[in-house]
Amino acid sequence: MTKLNSKIPQGDLAQKWTNYKSHQNLVNPSNKRKLDIIVVGTGLAGASAAASFGAMGFNVKIFCISDSPRRAHSIAAQGGINAAKNYPNDGDSVYRLFYDTIKGGDYRAREANVHRLAENSNLIIDQCVAQGVPFARDYSGLLDNRSFGGAQVSRTFYARGQTGQQLLLGAYGALSHQINLGNVEMMNRREMLDLVIVDGKARGIIARNLVTGELEKYFAHAVVVASGGYSNVYFLSTNAMNSNTSAAWQIYKRGAFFANPSYVQIHPTCIPVHGDYQSKLTLMSESLRNDGRIWVPKNKEDAEKIRNKQLKANDIKEEDRDYFLERRYPAFGNLVPRDVASRAAKERCDAGFGVGNTGLAVYLDFASAIKRLGKDVIEERYGNLFQMYDKIVDENPYENPMMIYPAVHYTMGGVWVDYELQTTIEGLFCAGEANFSDHGANRLGASALMQGLSDGYFVLPYTIQNYLAKEIKTPRMSTDIPEFNKTLEEVKNRLEKMMKIQGSKSVDYFHKKLGHIMWEYVGMGRTKEGLETAVKLCKELKKEFWSDLRIPGDINGVNTELEKATRVADFIELGELTALDALQREESCGGHFREEHQTPDGEALRNDNDFMFVGAWEYKGEDQTPELHKEALKYEAIEVKQRDYK
């Protein structure tokens, strides 16, 4: 019944990737020149993949919805990137990084993929340093590390609070180098709206030129989608405004399976929601939990007085503070993984101990760190984050504790890929946050950058070659063949249909409404009834969208409302799939918490007997229920346990 073949190589776990590389097929240099690759997305995964393909000698086109590849949302990652270098001599190793990542993902990721990721982690740091990425250094001139959640070692490399920016600019530099050499062609302000399949293989894309409005056809021997995650399904998230899931969703509709959509990461430390006009939420990096302590008042009366502005945080005496993460999880303290920290904050707020105007906030306090290390050290470590907080909230975090609350931040689910990062469509690959592969049900901090760059620099350059070796006899195709024209026609019809609705509601109206449904019913605490409601509401919203949407302006030229509409149409459908997936998963694991399934002290309760699988959904047509395929997860190298951070 199942069509899933994960193609995990034989052999010992630690030797699988080496064996794969030793036996894969290669393409000789003269043939590489005859092969075209399309990469969609210019974040860490896309930019690093395109730069690597270009350097290898393939012909590459890379697509970006923004004016420049440097705008991709990888740029906003703050805290750092993990690697198993063990420079601090604190007991780290490839195995330990692998182990922490599997455990952090609540035993819902593939062993072989995660081990490869841990192996590649060290190469990434070497690569980035060679590119001139200005990582933090100690006084000897060597690289410095800090700690992130879910680890008891310091393995996180960082560039102040702008690590994502510096890594992306490193990849952007490598990409720019290849563009200069003519190996890569940059296609900016273009959005992929569909995939073209010829004889069962991915052979190109249809993209809309966001300046002229024209639909354009592009051929390639292989297509890589690296278009990021789908957090914006929730409307309010820490993702950028233009982050969207449309490329991933269109390939789903063309036959690529979509895995584990219910695994959504809610990040504990974000600036709380403050008004209904708000357009997005801002993350305060997990690195802050190295030195910040999270607390709420111990007494409900104090919390209430704070909410009514009769008391301030600094009025609460030390003994009247509840450092609830340190209390509940003494072994990991403030550095428990994100899912655990988020749920603990929600629990306190739901119990009436929350602070801020809305009661939906907890404190992140630096007073003891400032006392211990001095303000200068804190400023050097987190200066830009403190400044960002001050600009948004208008309060000085050096003097008053920050207020934070969980917010949607990252999506572990995504397009199903095999070990080679190939989707269920031949010749179509998916990398970075857009795929589902390495984080299981919960991603550890500082692992997203690692995965994006591992996929782009060190996995795809090998695996895509293994595929393209079979394509050396396939000549470049004209884009004037029926497959391209038909797909273009379908995209055109869809856009025209949208433009013609001329109803009464703006795109944002629908997006916000979807966000409310998702946060309310598919958020941090999920129930069977709530999820059924969400499925129903998403279906209704889809109908309303297609009958009452209003897009002003013209289908030609710049039309940002039309751009948003194509994305929100896809978000609504993905929202429904997310709820469906959460509904079938009758257990709690990582970021997916079903209230029916918890331990007596409120921790996530897995059901390994029935749910130790990847849930991959197959599209079955418009308004049809998709089919669930299961890829069983096997743990051979590590013992599966109840996750314990106590």
Add this chain to the structure above:
Amino acid sequence: MNLTLEIWRQESPKAKGKFETYKVQNISADCSFLEMLDILNESLIDKVQLPINFDHDCREGICGMCSLYINGRPHGPDDEVTTCQLHMRKFKDGDTITIEPWRSKAFPVIKDLMINRNAFDQIIQAGGYVSVTTGGVPDANSIPVNREDAELAMDAAACIGCGACVAACKNASAMLFVAAKVSQFALLPQGKIEAKDRVKAMVAKMDELGFGNCTNTYACEAECPKGISVSNIARMNREFLCANVK
């Protein structure tokens, strides 16, 4: 608060643009500047009018996508912020706010407040990188970097490529942008090998693309949302001179 907005509208790159006046009401002081524009756009869509196009993305001051010349200042009346981080508490009830795109020959308007900053990418493509390819590089700790140099390199590398420096400069010079990238690599051992070729290629590309010359007014530094120092320009001038001596 209630505000009057004078906003530049321009249909296309070739079209003639003009200011149009809009009113917005009941804007919260905690609202960001771009959220205020979102509210205006929603009201325009309600009236079946065309919303105002402006570039924006991350809305947390790091992607460099947002721009806007607000009351004669790039990124508006606050220091070291991007427009997306500017909040309405910096304005007063009843204010009139003038909003324009960046004005520079090298950054043509696409529509309304959206501009084409492709010139910056072209400058980087000319040499703003260390030209290593993937793989075959030494262990990270085999390249020690003096901590002070690493910090200075990071200061320069913090540039977000928004173009405020060009917009602030009366000559529309891109010197601060180029100098930041040249400096980052000039300060690091990894960048030294190609330093001469890099500075020559990037400066030549900058000149070719129609950016103006630097006359040391320091307007770029004053308006840079990331506080990039003009000392980087001095460093680039030194690099450029040394590169051309031999």
